[in-house]
Amino acid sequence: MGRMQARLQNLLLDREGPLTRELVRAPGGFGLGQVPEKLKPDATTTMVCGYCSTGCGMDVHMKEGRAVNLSPSTDYAVNLGMACPKGWEALTPLSAKDRATRPLLRDKGGRLRPVDWETAADTFVTRMRAIQEEHGPESVAFLGTGQMVSEELALLGAFAKFGMGMKHGDGNTRQCMATAVVAYKQAFGFDAPPYTYKDFEESDVLVFVGANPCIAHPIMWERVCKNPHDPRIVVLDPRRTETAQAATDHVPLRPKSDLTLLYAIAHVLIRDGLIDRGFLDAHTAGFDDFAAHVQAFTPERAEEASAIPAPEIERIARLIGEGERVSFWWTMGVNQSHQGVRTAQALINLALMTGNIGRPGTGANSITGQCNAMGSRLFSNTTGLLGGHAWDNAEHRDKVGRILGIDPARMPTEPGWAYDQIMEGILAGKIRGLWVVATNTAHSWISQDDARAILDRLDFLVVQDMYATTETVEHADLLLPAAGWGEKEGTFINSERRIGLVKQVSRAPGEALSDFRIFKLLAEAWGVGEMFRRWSSPEATFELLARCTAGRPCDITGIDGYDTLDALRGVQWPMPKGAQVKRRAERRLFEDRRFHHPDGRAKLLFTEPEPLPEATSEAFPLLLLTGRGSSAQWHTQTRTGKSPVLRKLAPNVPYVEISPRDAQELGIEADELVQVRSQRATVKAKAFVSHVVQPGHVFMPMHFALTNRLTLAAFDPYSRQPAYKGCAVVIERIEMGTPEVR
Ligand SMILES: Nc1nc2c(c(=O)[nH]1)N[C@H]1C(S)=C(S)[C@@H](COP(=O)(O)OP(=O)(O)OC[C@H]3O[C@@H](n4cnc5c(=O)[nH]c(N)nc54)[C@H](O)[C@@H]3O)O[C@H]1N2
Ligand SMILES: Nc1nc2c(c(=O)[nH]1)N[C@H]1C(S)=C(S)[C@@H](COP(=O)(O)OP(=O)(O)OC[C@H]3O[C@@H](n4cnc5c(=O)[nH]c(N)nc54)[C@H](O)[C@@H]3O)O[C@H]1N2
Numbered sequence: 011m012g013r014m015q016a017r018l019q020n021l022l023l024d025r026e027g028p029l030t031r032e033l034v035r036a037p038g039g040f041g042l043g044q045v046p047e048k049l050k051p052d053a054t055t056t057m058v059c060g061y062c063s064t065g066c067g068m069d070v071h072m073k074e075g076r077a078v079n080l081s082p083s084t085d086y087a088v089n090l091g092m093a094c095p096k097g098w099e100a101l102t103p104l105s106a107k108d109r110a111t112r113p114l115l116r117d118k119g120g121r122l123r124p125v126d127w128e129t130a131a132d133t134f135v136t137r138m139r140a141i142q143e144e145h146g147p148e149s150v151a152f153l154g155t156g157q158m159v160s161e162e163l164a165l166l167g168a169f170a171k172f173g174m175g176m177k178h179g180d181g182n183t184r185q186c187m188a189t190a191v192v193a194y195k196q197a198f199g200f201d202a203p204p205y206t207y208k209d210f211e212e213s214d215v216l217v218f219v220g221a222n223p224c225i226a227h228p229i230m231w232e233r234v235c236k237n238p239h240d241p242r243i244v245v246l247d248p249r250r251t252e253t254a255q256a257a258t259d260h261v262p263l264r265p266k267s268d269l270t271l272l273y274a275i276a277h278v279l280i281r282d283g284l285i286d287r288g289f290l291d292a293h294t295a296g297f298d299d300f301a302a303h304v305q306a307f308t309p310e311r312a313e314e315a316s317a318i319p320a321p322e323i324e325r326i327a328r329l330i331g332e333g334e335r336v337s338f339w340w341t342m343g344v345n346q347s348h349q350g351v352r353t354a355q356a357l358i359n360l361a362l363m364t365g366n367i368g369r370p371g372t373g374a375n376s377i378t379g380q381c382n383a384m385g386s387r388l389f390s391n392t393t394g395l396l397g398g399h400a401w402d403n404a405e406h407r408d409k410v411g412r413i414l415g416i417d418p419a420r421m422p423t424e425p426g427w428a429y430d431q432i433m434e435g436i437l438a439g440k441i442r443g444l445w446v447v448a449t450n451t452a453h454s455w456i457s458q459d460d461a462r463a464i465l466d467r468l469d470f471l472v473v474q475d476m477y478a479t480t481e482t483v484e485h486a487d488l489l490l491p492a493a494g495w496g497e498k499e500g501t502f503i504n505s506e507r508r509i510g511l512v513k514q515v516s517r518a519p520g521e522a523l524s525d526f527r528i529f530k531l532l533a534e535a536w537g538v539g540e541m542f543r544r545w546s547s548p549e550a551t552f553e554l555l556a557r558c559t560a561g562r563p564c565d566i567t568g569i570d571g572y573d574t575l576d577a578l579r580g581v582q583w584p585m586p587k588g589a590q591v592k593r594r595a596e597r598r599l600f601e602d603r604r605f606h607h608p609d610g611r612a613k614l615l616f617t618e619p620e621p622l623p624e625a626t627s628e629a630f631p632l633l634l635l636t637g638r639g640s641s642a643q644w645h646t647q648t649r650t651g652k653s654p655v656l657r658k659l660a661p662n663v664p665y666v667e668i669s670p671r672d673a674q675e676l677g678i679e680a681d682e683l684v685q686v687r688s689q690r691a692t693v694k695a696k697a698f699v700s701h702v703v704q705p706g707h708v709f710m711p712m713h714f715a716l717t718n719r720l721t722l723a724a725f726d727p728y729s730r731q732p733a734y735k736g737c738a739v740v741i742e743r744i745e746m747g748t749p750e751v752r
């Protein structure tokens with residue numbers, strides 16, 4: 011038996027019975043510590059949820075070594091005994107019938123056929139290598155995710171870039187958080203969301219911009235509801251969302267007019283002396299230029315842009331200026347915009363101008379999306395070198411190289427391409443091989459007809475997923491079957507920077523392997539297994555990653571292993587060596603008012619607002635907004651779609667929300683099937699006639715693949731995040747003789 015075969019056999023043997031210590035240590039074995047032996051067969055264990063970035067703690071109840079049920083933890087600082095429907099139903103999707111259980115390889119006839127892991131690994135290596143040999147090492151790329159544990163993200167990024175010699179790799183975090191990352195880096199000197207969830211309870215004014223936490227972060231919203239200060243809750247959203255309905259003040263601004271409106275608020279604050287000059291002088295840079303810039307942004311000018319009356323803008327400005335503890339929260343209504351970074355920074359500026367940072371109940375706070383978007387920001391090796399380092403810094407490369415035992419000469423010296431550049435690279439024939447891990451590009455990427463055509467141009471597409479039926483798998487040449495949340499261990503970082511533990515409470519079906527094991531296997535097959543010896547298990551990897559953070563703002567060298575995370579009930583970064591952190595502690599950043607730029611000051615940044623990339627016109631008179639439809643649906647629904655309970659809690663057919671006035675003008679009845687057309691595509695959806703959307707706007711949830719057939723590929727210039735919210739469409743009745751939608 012060859013060496014490779016022996017390793018593979020060990021790998022698969024592990025899956026049959028409980029993994030013994032002997033097997034872990036066996037020569038040639040992967041040496042991956044496994045959790046089941048740690049778990050008592052009928053005990054209850056604790057871990058964090060694998061959907062959204064809230065990061066709720068769950069008590070998972072085991073019977074005969076397998077999870078049978080779960081309930082939200084009452085002693086976890088995040089959720090205090092609460093969970094949303096997805097969390098309660100988190101185990102169900104694991105036993106779905108369409109789980110990927112064996113590697114599948116597309117044959118000459120175009121059909122995906124089962125192969126063994128050895129063939130899969132061999133094919134991966136042979137095909138990727140052949141492409142690199144013909145077109146250069148940079149002709150293969152990867153797309154990762156914010157939905158794997160940090161240990162896996164890091165191993166993927168390290169193997170791809172240091173082992174395989176890839177230069178370009180990005181992830182779905184680009185679709186989601188890139189804007190916040192850039193906004194924070196430029197303003198604070200480091201990607202540092204400053205808040206703790208306790209701030210939801212401690213504010214007396216909360217300003218939510220382009221965020222719908224009632225649906226997207228229901229347990230964060232529960233924390234808002236626990237606020238004892240009878241707070242003012244201001245919601246800036248073109249739609250009258252569930253959150254807007256529950257707020258004290260809804261500002262239904264025109265889409266993407268936020269920038270102008272926020273500048274007008276700054277204008278009023280300065281004009282009326284409602285700013286904290288002492289704070290600005292001592293801890294910030296750029297205020298005078300900013301003040302000069304917003305001089306021209308009168309409430310009247312903002313009224314014209316936003317359709318919010320000037321006196322109302324003045325009123326909101328005063329609420330902010332006169333509040334004691336004001337917090338600003340933003341999500342995708344800001345990030346997914348052609349001017350997202352500067353809009354986020356306009357919010358940061360408001361917090362800085364009013365001294366609302368580093369104190370309880372304050373902050374310029376970006377709410378993250380996926381369970382481990384924050385982990386991907388620190389450890390994915392995409393935009394930055396792992397552990398909060400920079401590619402173009404030789405000292406950083408040396409330090410990380412030393413800790414990992416990897417030659418820094420193997421490290422790229424600049425960031426690779428962003429997601430959209432990788433897609434463009436495929437179109438230009440520069441990228442020929444792509445490895446997509448835990449994201450569903452053919453559903454979620456913007457302007458999807460183009461996206462699918464682009465995927466089909468690849469010489470070799472590898473998809474690594476839990477399910478064999480995703481839209482992206484349809485385009486794959488090779489499918490690698492992955493274990494999901496609950497079937498492997500590792501750590502997630504939530505929105506408030508809390509590192510939480512994920513455990514194995516169930517066995518993956520068939521021959522599916524954890525992503526960690528798949529990466530180890532492929533590294534062996536590639537011939538660089540030795541390079542990743544130190545990454546012997548997820549926990550050993552965590553320890554390596556922690557060491558890499560030494561001296562960075564995200565320093566977690568004080569966390570000595572998973573047991574500490576468990577004992578403290580999650581830990582918010584930073585926790586440097588020697589730091590004393592209490593169990594269930596809730597900590598915020600910048601209490602010392604020192605930011606991460608060399609001069610310790612935060613920067614106020616600004617720009618001229620730009621028009622929408624695609625304005626409405628006579629032919630396309632309506633503006634399409636997209637986003638989350640319900641708390642029971644997750645993204646492309648590969649997971650939530652498998653739960654009969656969750657399916658009952660949300661509409662199962664594609665729909666478009668339209669205002670009663672527009673519906674009447676177009677002669678559209680409630681629940682009628684209509685045609686939605688953009689310059690890219692025409693799709694059919696049910697008309698939901700609702701006051702939630704304003705006349706002139708329509709909304710479609712992102713949970714159905716057809717929504718992104720309509721969207722326009724436009725991006726923020728600084729973050730390269732797609733502008734998913736705002737393209738021009740027309741809605742038409744389907745009458746006799748209407749041509750079939752293709
Ligand atoms: N149930 C559920 N929860 C989720 C997810 C899910 O799929 N399902 N996904 C998770 C992820 S990854 C993310 S990123 C978050 C997203 O969480 P959110 O950002 O809260 O959700 P969205 O619905 O995408 O967008 C929020 C709001 O932005 C508004 N908006 C659109 N354009 C504008 C604008 O120009 N200005 C302003 N002010 N508002 C605008 C929309 O009307 C929408 O109500 O949710 C996370 N939580
Ligand atoms: N129109 C529109 N489009 C949008 C958005 C919008 O608001 N409007 N929002 C954007 C945002 S914010 C986001 S975050 C993206 C999300 O877009 P995607 O990342 O494409 O969405 P998911 O459905 O979460 O895809 C995750 C994939 O990983 C698989 N998976 C889950 N767990 C694991 C695992 O542990 N290992 C492996 N290997 N696979 C796993 C799932 O089966 C699924 O196929 O969508 C973006 N697209």
Ligand code: SF4
Nearest residue numbers: 059061062066094097
């Ligand atoms: S709010 Fe988010 S983390 Fe909490 S249970 Fe729901 S999906 Fe899971």
Ligand SMILES: [Mo]
Nearest residue numbers: 185186379380
């Ligand atoms: Mo997201």
